[in-house]
Amino acid sequence: MIKLLIVDDSKINQVFARDTILSHQIECDIDLCSNGEEALKRIYGAAYDLILLDIIMPGISGVEILQKLRETPPDHLPKIVMLTNINNLNTIRTCFELGASDYIKKPFEDVEFTSRINSIIREIHSDNERIANLKVIAEQNQALKEVNQSLKEAQYYLLQKEKLVAIGELAAGIAHEINNPLAFVMSNFEMLKNYFTDLTPILEGIKALIDEQCKDEMQFNRIKTMWQSQDVDFVLADLPDIFSDSDKGLNRVAKIVQSMRNFARVSEDEVYEFVNIDEVVEETMLIVNNEIKYVATINKYVQEGPLIYCNKGQIEQVLVNVLVNAAQAIKAREYQQLGEINIEVIMTELYCEIHVSDNGTGIDTAHLNRIFEPFFTTKPVGQGTGLGLSISYDIVVNKHNGKLEVQSKKGVGSEFVVMLPILTNEVGDK
Known part of the structure; x- marks a missing residue:
């Protein structure tokens, strides 16, 4: 329903305007006001759709109210129809420049009054419908933007998922390919450790025999020089640690490969x-x-x-x-x-x-x-x-x-x- 405020310092004009509107069954919620100060309080305190505003009033005039509303617009800016008994075109022009929608001459004539009020009310309904439609369109546009964004994100996710599936399959294949050579490297490595374990006492025995039984001093010195130049003592001492570290590394690789296979498999x-x-x-x-x-x-x-x-x-x-x-x-x-x-x-x-x-x-x-x-x-x-x-x-x-x-x-x-x-x-x- 249209919320209407009639501002006029004449009670007769207020009542005439109100009764004429009601008698023609124009659906409005009507408030009456007698001066500019009270009118401003009401306009800034409530959301009026239409104001019938007298131009000449004691205190704050209708023109001054228009200026105030133009300088500091209320949250809901109403349509304003000026009420006047003057024929000063400059004043009327000023009112339009300040935002008035129409004017009605006093004393009121029934047909003119109601036709202008109905015309303004139709404009208000049209504006409200347009605003409502724009709001719906804006909400629909926002909803479409959100859906579009969700679709983009879903598409991005699906692309990433496809990549992950491909990477997973690739990882599973690589893990499988690595697993076979890794298996025989570990097997050979284990055999190499066993060989070294078996050969170590033999090498140590040979060294002892050379030390004890080599009678040819020149030959002894040649073998000893070769043994020292190759740092055989250090090699024999260091090889167990090398085997241990390598063993740990190979086992870790095997664990990683197995974990990849378990995680990457479908x-x-x-x-x-x-x-x-x-x-x-x-x-x-x-x-x-x-x-x-x-x-x-x-x-x-x-x-x-x-x-x-x-x-x-x-x-x-x-x-x-x-x-x-x-x-x-x-x-x-x-x-x-x-x-x-x-x-x-x-x-x-x-x-x-x-x-x-x-x-x-x-x-x-x-x-x-x-x-x-x-x-x-x-x-x-x-x-x-x-x-x-x-x-x-x-x-x-x-x-x-x-x-x-x-x-x-x-x-x-x-x-x-x-x-x-x-x-x-x-x-x-x-």
Whole structure:
């Protein structure tokens, strides 16, 4: 309904205008006002659609009210129709220049008065409809922009997913190719160690015999010189350490290759098995080692407990996401030295809890309740799809009946807690 204010110092004019409007069933909510001061208070205090404003009034005139409204527009600027009994065209022109929409001469003539009021009201309805349509269009445009952005992000994610699938398959293939030569290198290396172990006492015996039985001083000196020039004593003493270090290195390579094969393989969603969480954590640490080693040190504590019934590949994926996020948070803080990531596995009566904490940048409180939403990210465009934690939440909560919680303080760090139920069945039957 149109909200209308009649401003006139004549009560007769106020009542005539009001009664004429009501008698012609023009739907309005009408207020009356007798002076300019009160009119300004009402205009700035309420949202009027139409004001019938007398030009000449004691105190603040209608022209002065127009000037005031032009200088300091109210939140809702109304249509203004001037009421006048003067024929001064300059004054009328000034009113139009200051924003008046029309004028009506006094004394009022019924037909002219109602036709002009109806015309202005039609304009108001038309303007309101146009504004409403523009608002709807703006909302639709905004919605389309958001949908378009979501589609772009979804497309970006799908492209990244395709790349990850390709990389995963490539990694699995490379791991398989590396595994075969690695196997025979390790086998040959083991044989070489055995040969050395067998030959060492023989070489030592030969040296002893030469020392004791060589009668030809020239020949003895020649053999001794050769032995010393080749530094055989040092070689015999150093070879066990070389074998030990090489053995450790080969075993580590073998572990990394096996971890890559386990992580890169296509994992069936419904394949659940009993796993040792310590092994899952160790494999994950090997996978993300290159991402973290130049950023932070990792401290690990695992409480012994039962095997956990889960999809191993999916839980490794969750831990990879959480650990990589922790490393990125520490990197963003730009420490002069390495940051710190703590992994602690605690067994409770109902859950196996994997706590991953860091001393990175932390998460703003306003974002904490949104970090598990799909496509939500605080990272710059192109540096994050906003799906890592969303996927992790789905894996832990929906696929494993567990919980994924986070605590964080801006500038201090974050702690993610993956809680997997300690069960003997049912999870794999989902």
